Amino acid sequence: MPSQLWPYITPGIPDDLFERLPGIPLSKREIRLLLISQLRLQPNSLVWDIGAGTGTIPVEIGLLCPKAQIIAVERDDEVASLIRRNCDRFNVKNVEVVEASAPECLPNLPQAPHRVCIEGGRPIKDILKAVWQYLPLQGRVVTTAGNLESLYAISQGLAELHARNIDVVQSSVNRLEQKGNQQIFAAVDPIFILSGEKLD
Ligand SMILES: C[S@@+](CC[C@H](N)C(=O)[O-])C[C@H]1O[C@@H](n2cnc3c(N)ncnc32)[C@H](O)[C@@H]1O
Numbered sequence: 001m002p003s004q005l006w007p008y009i010t011p012g013i014p015d016d017l018f019e020r021l022p023g024i025p026l027s028k029r030e031i032r033l034l035l036i037s038q039l040r041l042q043p044n045s046l047v048w049d050i051g052a053g054t055g056t057i058p059v060e061i062g063l064l065c066p067k068a069q070i071i072a073v074e075r076d077d078e079v080a081s082l083i084r085r086n087c088d089r090f091n092v093k094n095v096e097v098v099e100a101s102a103p104e105c106l107p108n109l110p111q112a113p114h115r116v117c118i119e120g121g122r123p124i125k126d127i128l129k130a131v132w133q134y135l136p137l138q139g140r141v142v143t144t145a146g147n148l149e150s151l152y153a154i155s156q157g158l159a160e161l162h163a164r165n166i167d168v169v170q171s172s173v174n175r176l177e178q179k180g181n182q183q184i185f186a187a188v189d190p191i192f193i194l195s196g197e198k199l200d
Helices: 030-037 056-064 079-091 124-134 148-160
Strands: 046-050 069-074 094-098 115-120 139-145 164-170 173-179 183-188 192-197
Touching: 030 056, 030 115, 030 164, 030 192, 046 056, 046 124, 056 069, 056 079, 056 094, 069 079, 094 183, 115 124, 124 139, 124 148, 139 148, 148 164, 148 192, 164 173
Parallel strands: 046 069, 046 115, 069 094, 115 139
Antiparallel strands: 139 192, 164 192, 173 183
16 A cells, blocks of 8 residues: 555545546545445445445445445446555455446345445436345435435435435535635535435
8 A cells, every 4th residue: 555545544535545537526525424424334234335436435434344345336347447446545355346337236236235325326216216125124325415306306215215214414515725825715515415224
């Protein structure tokens, strides 16, 4: 592991330490922290990350829970390779990258995930409903919405699925940035983080 990446073994890895590909989104550090907190991980959790993108969530979970099994699902093959490289970069060994599209691939994944993070796939409500079929009792889903349409679709989906302990948090984060000769606070795009559990 390059020395600059050590000792990032706690959640909240700075965004610029991940390898990026142009145009491929990344959950910003502060949003990631909220998302990971909402996952309420356990040491041996089986976690599905649907639409894993740059791989920031699998890397963070892999470092936090080295005994967990993390399945990173990504439909784009170049992006899937990026996830593998980011896992190598942080020496994360417990992530399996599945190059496939959800929800079609769900029957072929290791079954009965304790935790599912959904950050990709449209329509999002259909992905949520498909994932729910594979969730065991006590299982928990965390998903994000960056716009009103997704927020509405996910809330409606959670309600229709009779999800319990529904939790919705909206981020409000400002970062200090240099602009010309001034330091200003720039807003990070607000994101809704929605969670729900399957209890019956
Ligand atoms: C917002 S990005 C995820 C960013 C990620 N959380 C991170 O911080 O690195 C969403 C990703 O989902 C992938 N995706 C979209 N629809 C998908 C689907 N149906 N199945 C699998 N991956 C999908 C996209 O290719 C994209 O890379």
